Amino acid sequence: MGAATITKERMCSAFRSHPQAEVAALYGSDAERTRQFAEDMEVPAWDTGLDRFLKGNDxxxxxxxxxxxxxxxQT
Structure with missing residues (x-):
């Protein structure tokens, strides 16, 4: 959750370095920023509704x- 700088600069690559992990979805409060982040980082799904995000993704x-x-x- 969150399109923060640390996610883009550190966490996506850290998760992807594990053979059993994938970055499957992204949640953010700003639709354009979240969409752009997902596109830039090749994250297949994104949402700005927290309940939809949590219920709509495996x-x-x-x-x-x-x-x-x-x-x-959020927790």
Missing amino acids: LDTVYIASTNDKHCN
Whole structure:
């Protein structure tokens, strides 16, 4: 969750370096930024609705890269 700089610069490549991991979906609050991030990083799915994101994707793990003040509500 989150189209933060650390996700783009560090976490996507870290996840993809594991043979059993994939970056399957991205959640962000800004539609254009999230769409562009997903396109740039070749992430196949993205959404700006948290409930849709969590229910609409077959996810085993969620990485939260939003600002700290949003973590509690998002978890």
